Amino acid sequence: MPITNNRTLTEWLTLLLGVVILLVGLFFVIAGGDLAMLGGSTYYVLCGIVLVASGVFMLMGRTLGAFLYLAALAYTWVWSLWEVGFSPVDLLPRAFGPTILGILVALTIPVLRRMESRRTLRGAV
Amino acid sequence: MRRSYLLATAAGLALACSPLAANAQFAPAGSGGPPSATIPGPGNADEPKENTPPNSSYFAGPSPYAPQAPGVNAANLPDIESIDASQVPAMAPQQSATPAREDWPAYGRDDKATRYSPLTELNPETVKRLEPAFVYHTGSYPRPGQANKWAAETTPIKVGDGLYMCSAQNDIIKLDPATGKEIWRRNLGVKYEAIPYTAACKGVTYFTSSVVPEDEPCHNRIIEGTLDMRLVAVDAATGAFCPAFGHNGQVNLMQGLGESVPGFVAMTAPPPVVNGVVVVNHEVLDGQRRWAPSGVVRGYDAESGKFVWAWDVGNPDDHSQPTGNRHYSRGTPNSWATMTGDNEQGLVYVPTGNSAGDYFSGLRSPAENAVSTSVVALDVKSGSPRWVYQTTRKDVWDYDMGSQVTMMDMPGSDDTPTPALIVPTKRGQTFVLDRRTGKPILPVEERPAPAGNVPGDSRAPTQPWSVGMPALRMPELKEKDMWGMSPLDQLYCRIKFRSAHYDGEFTAPSLDKPWIMYPGNNGGSDWGSMSYDPQSGILIANWNASPMYAQLITRKKADSLGLMPIDDPNYKPGAGAAEGNGPMEGTPYAIAIAPFWDPVTKMLCHRPPYGMITAIDMKHGQKVLWQHPLGTARANGPWGLPTGLSWEIGTPNNGGSVVTAGGLIFIAAATDNMIRAIDEHTGKVVWSAVLPGGGQANPMTYEANGHQYVAIMAGGHHFMMTPITDQLVVYALPDAIKH
Numbered sequence: 031m032p033i034t035n036n037r038t039l040t041e042w043l044t045l046l047l048g049v050v051i052l053l054v055g056l057f058f059v060i061a062g063g064d065l066a067m068l069g070g071s072t073y074y075v076l077c078g079i080v081l082v083a084s085g086v087f088m089l090m091g092r093t094l095g096a097f098l099y100l101a102a103l104a105y106t107w108v109w110s111l112w113e114v115g116f117s118p119v120d121l122l123p124r125a126f127g128p129t130i131l132g133i134l135v136a137l138t139i140p141v142l143r144r145m146e147s148r149r150t151l152r153g154a155v
Numbered sequence: 156m157r158r159s160y161l162l163a164t165a166a167g168l169a170l171a172c173s174p175l176a177a178n179a180q181f182a183p184a185g186s187g188g189p190p191s192a193t194i195p196g197p198g199n200a201d202e203p204k205e206n207t208p209p210n211s212s213y214f215a216g217p218s219p220y221a222p223q224a225p226g227v228n229a230a231n232l233p234d235i236e237s238i239d240a241s242q243v244p245a246m247a248p249q250q251s252a253t254p255a256r257e258d259w260p261a262y263g264r265d266d267k268a269t270r271y272s273p274l275t276e277l278n279p280e281t282v283k284r285l286e287p288a289f290v291y292h293t294g295s296y297p298r299p300g301q302a303n304k305w306a307a308e309t310t311p312i313k314v315g316d317g318l319y320m321c322s323a324q325n326d327i328i329k330l331d332p333a334t335g336k337e338i339w340r341r342n343l344g345v346k347y348e349a350i351p352y353t354a355a356c357k358g359v360t361y362f363t364s365s366v367v368p369e370d371e372p373c374h375n376r377i378i379e380g381t382l383d384m385r386l387v388a389v390d391a392a393t394g395a396f397c398p399a400f401g402h403n404g405q406v407n408l409m410q411g412l413g414e415s416v417p418g419f420v421a422m423t424a425p426p427p428v429v430n431g432v433v434v435v436n437h438e439v440l441d442g443q444r445r446w447a448p449s450g451v452v453r454g455y456d457a458e459s460g461k462f463v464w465a466w467d468v469g470n471p472d473d474h475s476q477p478t479g480n481r482h483y484s485r486g487t488p489n490s491w492a493t494m495t496g497d498n499e500q501g502l503v504y505v506p507t508g509n510s511a512g513d514y515f516s517g518l519r520s521p522a523e524n525a526v527s528t529s530v531v532a533l534d535v536k537s538g539s540p541r542w543v544y545q546t547t548r549k550d551v552w553d554y555d556m557g558s559q560v561t562m563m564d565m566p567g568s569d570d571t572p573t574p575a576l577i578v579p580t581k582r583g584q585t586f587v588l589d590r591r592t593g594k595p596i597l598p599v600e601e602r603p604a605p606a607g608n609v610p611g612d613s614r615a616p617t618q619p620w621s622v623g624m625p626a627l628r629m630p631e632l633k634e635k636d637m638w639g640m641s642p643l644d645q646l647y648c649r650i651k652f653r654s655a656h657y658d659g660e661f662t663a664p665s666l667d668k669p670w671i672m673y674p675g676n677n678g679g680s681d682w683g684s685m686s687y688d689p690q691s692g693i694l695i696a697n698w699n700a701s702p703m704y705a706q707l708i709t710r711k712k713a714d715s716l717g718l719m720p721i722d723d724p725n726y727k728p729g730a731g732a733a734e735g736n737g738p739m740e741g742t743p744y745a746i747a748i749a750p751f752w753d754p755v756t757k758m759l760c761h762r763p764p765y766g767m768i769t770a771i772d773m774k775h776g777q778k779v780l781w782q783h784p785l786g787t788a789r790a791n792g793p794w795g796l797p798t799g800l801s802w803e804i805g806t807p808n809n810g811g812s813v814v815t816a817g818g819l820i821f822i823a824a825a826t827d828n829m830i831r832a833i834d835e836h837t838g839k840v841v842w843s844a845v846l847p848g849g850g851q852a853n854p855m856t857y858e859a860n861g862h863q864y865v866a867i868m869a870g871g872h873h874f875m876m877t878p879i880t881d882q883l884v885v886y887a888l889p890d891a892i893k894h
Contacts (some may be wrong), residue, residue, distance in 0.1 A: 059648075
């Protein structure tokens, strides 16, 4: 990825979000792998793989990263509702934080698009 | 929102990197090597004899025959003499037998321990105008440099012109019930070193003498058992020691207990007087050593303070005081809860705990196994059990009996009610017994229980379940019950859940990995006990669902953690004793134990509610009338931070309820530091107020100058992590306060 010296603040924040998602994803893969090995839910390790991919693509400035996160979020909601139904107390740990993060990710889509098109332009020169 | 989520992420990552560091006390599977002690059996399972070579380990306690440490006999009192039960004078009628309408003369208000008051000034309408009338400061709270071991747990009593209470360190106080003005105060000088697990004084006992004439001092007296094991009697009018009781008003209860140190043994509950015999029990610090001081229960003459009998589980036929170098049998089940006296049956109902070395039962004698975690009905003439009802067999979960049992008349099929006893337990199983025989009145089922997990310690094949009463418990835990602020801490808790043994309520202790105890030793009904309205037949129970996470650890690992019993010469306060991790010295294993929580956020691992309140209709088929979570999230949250939310999450609670003829329940108990008035019939909270500290005490109510007052000790509780204060807060209607 070419390093340019004219990144905007929103781009830096987008990359920071990518780092957060990557770290959460790694935690999901490692600890979720442990959980699956102990006979527990496989949601975390599967979701973690998508989150790692999401984080990597976001750090590469690819819109695909954001869409992967939103896919993981959709998976999270489906899984949460399957596991606990419409119980607010039980949805709180499962879906609340990821949804807040999802809103932030949605906000990054235009930024990622801009980064992508800039790169395409530069590639065309 | 985003910031808090990032914080949560950081916390989660910290956990991910060091799940074991955060839980260092729990050994990973297979670590630590084989147990260093041999599996006990005949020959090494006996209490040490006088000539047994002392255990020279750095981590071991002294011989039971070693002299008591300085300060154990706190007031340096001479021995007390014994008298025969036939010499105990006949008892005068007591205030608690038929309490005056406006009084609250005993810890549980009356002899039946109903916690029911006939007062009606406060009802679901008038209670909304309740205001603080006065606050009294007892002066007992942790000073700089003292560890927080405070939880006053005090309930005042009220007789006539006096509100009598004790401070957390046992100073006895008489207040004007209308103004809170101190009338007298008897300081007893209980030292910080004498505080065991908790500086608590649940209350004092009011006794009217049949020997001292009415106009002389000590005709009415206040009797108290202290943290440093004194039985004290003072004049109710002046607070002066009663000279004819013991040695100038005091008896040394450490007599006959053998080797001990200050803080190992303590009294925190008010002793009942039954047919002239004041019965004392005491707490023995959990988890220290197999041969801890005895859990003996003793009777003394309430007039003279002289010794009458002992119930020593290891010497069931010897009811006398040990002489010379002898002592009561060591390591026997102790009883720390408030006992209930039954003058009519001549019985005292003793709620017992389990034997010392709480989580390993392989060394216990058949005599101990027969009476642990039971209600024992002792004959107050002889000190012998008339009947025993066991609520958990071979208890290794610390389901010790915390509640005072309550007497009631159970409607029968014909018109004659059965004299019944309501027996709450930490398991949330409430047994209802015939108090003449100890036989269950409501059906009890024996259900199979899991087998043992460690060699040399088999488990009971079945356990009793009181299926005739609503269970005060949640369903068994599942992985999906794990909770948190985010998926990160929830994932951590799921791993913790899956890493432990869990086969339901009676999951046996294990060495290879942790096990989950649920309801656990802080679950179900505890010392707050229950309140019972004999008019409406409604029984009020507040209870907990807070599992514990524990693991047996090898002696080698225990030594590496520095665990040693409190009476080890090398023991330093704070070096790992006090009811958390315990050395269980003298057994093959030690215990690592903590709440089943996320140690970083200090949030319990499972979904709320953690505390509930339930009303049960005892007259019409023991049905639940209403039940809801007790306590809001306002003072609780991740990292112990208050959230300020009024969401009734159901917090852990400690302390009991009062029920009144006005149709109200008064209860604090929850960790949101509030006191509430609840409509007895609907369960709706009709009034609440924020207390200056944690309300972990039983409230009480009384009338003075024609107005009703409600008193609560807002002393807080160290284990519940609520603010500690020395304040007794008393509420009344504005009309009363004007006077």
